[in-house]
Amino acid sequence: MREFSALQLKAYLEEREDQPLLLDVRQPWEFDVCKIENSVLLPMSQIPTEAEALDLERETVVICHHGIRSRSIGRYLEQIGFDNVINLSGGVAQWAKTVDNQMPTY
Numbered sequence: 001m002r003e004f005s006a007l008q009l010k011a012y013l014e015e016r017e018d019q020p021l022l023l024d025v026r027q028p029w030e031f032d033v034c035k036i037e038n039s040v041l042l043p044m045s046q047i048p049t050e051a052e053a054l055d056l057e058r059e060t061v062v063i064c065h066h067g068i069r070s071r072s073i074g075r076y077l078e079q080i081g082f083d084n085v086i087n088l089s090g091g092v093a094q095w096a097k098t099v100d101n102q103m104p105t106y
Contacts, residue, residue, distance in 0.1 A: 001071075001074045001078055001085045001086070001087055002058075002065060002086045002087070003071075003086070003087050003089045004028055004061070004062055004086050004088060004089060005089055005090060005093055005094065005097070005098075006020060006088065006089075006094040006095040006098045006099045007095070007098050007099065009016065009086070009088055010095075010099045012024065018059075019038065020058065020059035020060060020061050020084075020086065020099075021031065021040065021054070021055070021059070021060045021061065022036055022038055022039035022040060022061050022063060023039070023042055023054075023060050023062050023063065023073075024036070024039040024040065024042070024049065024063045024064070024092075025040050025042060025043060025044040025063065025064050025069055025070055025073045026041070026044075026063075026065055026069070026092075027043055027066050028041065028042065028043065030065060030106065032106050033104055033105075034093070034096065034103045034104045034105065034106070035093055036063060036095055039063060039073070041053075041101050044064075044069050044072075044073055045066060045091075046074070047073055047076065047077075048076075051076075051077065051080060054082075055105065056081050056082055056083070057083075059080060059083070059084040059085075059086070060077065060086070060087075060090065061085075061086045061088055062074045062077070062083050062085060062086070062087050063088045063091060063092060063093045064091045064092070065092060065106075066090060066091045066093050066094075067089045067090050067091040068091075070087050070088060070091060071087045071089075074086075074087045086105075087103060093105060
């Protein structure tokens, strides 16, 4: 699993035509407060039962509040066969601080 800072992920997304899946594993209330554009919510607790619906071949960026839950889910995804996983180190909190200072925080 690769680890990208918020600034690294922003630059990476800007240079790619084929966008990775931005998989947000926070709770719905957290997602309602703030989210990275084009991210998809799949709460951490639902990953074991819903991961089979995800594309194993698609590059997947896992996102949470500070990067801890997403790192755990990234490791889990690798264990079940995902080969191209990126963890957003620092999560949406770091994204709000360094990329989008208009993003609400909590």
